[in-house]
Amino acid sequence: MTVFDELKERGLIAQTSDEEGVRDLVNSGKAVFYVGFDATADSLHAGHFLMLTVIRHLQKAGNLPILLVGGGTTMVGDPSGRTDMRKMLSKDDIIRYGENFVKQFGIMVDLSEGKAIVDNNANWLCNLNYIDFLRDIGVHFSVNRMLAAECFKSRLEKGLSFIEFNYMLMQSYDFLVLNEKYGCTLQMGGDDQWSNILMGADLIRRKTSKEAYALTYTLLLNSEGNKMGKTTSGAVWLDAAKTSPFEFYQYWRNVNDADVIRFMKMLTFIPLDRIAEYAKLEGSELNSAKEALAYELTSMVHGKPEAEAAQTSAHALFSTGASGEMPETTLESSDLADRQIALPDLMVKCGLCPSKGEARRLITQGGVEIDGTKVSDFAYFISADALAGEGIIIKKGKKVFHRAKIG
DSSP, rough: OOOOHHHHHTTOOOESSSSHHHHHHHHHOOOOOEEEEESOOOSSSSSHHHHHHHHHHHHHHEEEEEEETTTGGTTTOOTOOOOOOOOOOHHHHHHHHHHHHHHHTTTSEEEEEEEEOOETTTTHHHTHHHHHHHTTTTGGGGHHHHHHHHHHHHTTTOEEEEEHHHHHHHHHHHHHHHHHHHHOOOEEEEEEHHHHHHHHHHHHHHHOOOEEEEEEEEOOOOOSSSSSEEETEEEOOOSSTTTTTTHHHHHHOOOTTTHHHHHHHHOOOOOHHHHHHHHOOOGGHHHHHHHHHHHHHHHHOOOHHHHHHHHHHHHHHHHHHHHHHHHHHEOGGGGOOOOEEEHHHHHHHHHHSSSSHHHHHHHHHTTEEEEEEOOOOOOOOEEHHSSSTEEEEEEETTEEEEEEOOH
């Protein structure tokens, strides 16, 4: 099966500007393509993981990916898929976030020399002469066509700032620069980026008379049409310090029955014939497919040892009946000081230890885990945000599990 056909079979391709042209390009193994990552947070999340998966499919087929950090475009803010203007970040934060992204790209993509290119559009956007840019680039854009684009049209009623209106020109210019710099002829992105990507391909044709292509991948939505990768306590991050391997595993282990096979196709490299066997399962039998999905994703992001530890912890919860009958303590706001509580205090309130001294001893000896991550610092604090929603799971020793949350 060709790489293009596999992407289609896995439900990853949403739209292409020229299906035959894109098919021939990526199946040749000679495509130079790019995907942009605006540095809007200090870690990549589950939505980005889908992007990295598509990149990896194409890279394994011999194509050359360009992973573009949006150090310049992040300063403007992409209006696509937004009902309001994005929060303006400081330059220092954008630089730091971009550096974190580069470290995480290697989770899925082979960044060794000659296998991938990593660049940052701040290198050319931040020093542009605005008048020259308008005369050279802006002249090729029709305002009427831009306003008809879905990314702008959906914002006109609530208000679209002029700084956001520039975003489409900047992203299109990125495509032109990468075409001239590296011979890039294909831009990929989420389906909400369709208008921006088409404009970039059109700009290349207008400026160079060369052919350029657009491909969008399917957004990570659940069966109800809502974006995946969000929990009651926030996004599902790839950084273990923000979403522990156990939390990450549990998130995918608990997806809806209607979503598990589709996510297995989109997010993993499990062979399609094996996935077809999982698709025959029904009812409680689907739990084995959910476990396979959770293990595979946790292994790819955090490594096999962490995936095995998360799976072992999850099995321990179920084997003790804790999945539905786990002891639970609901705290009041008054139990916290400055919206946080020390772990020894929390363990006493939950009845896991008779005294703070006993809790400290157990913690320092390595006998306590929070959401699958061992905590050995007795001065560890749990925030109100972590306790919100479903809260946290404290594991004491090998078999005692307790949920703590705030009312």
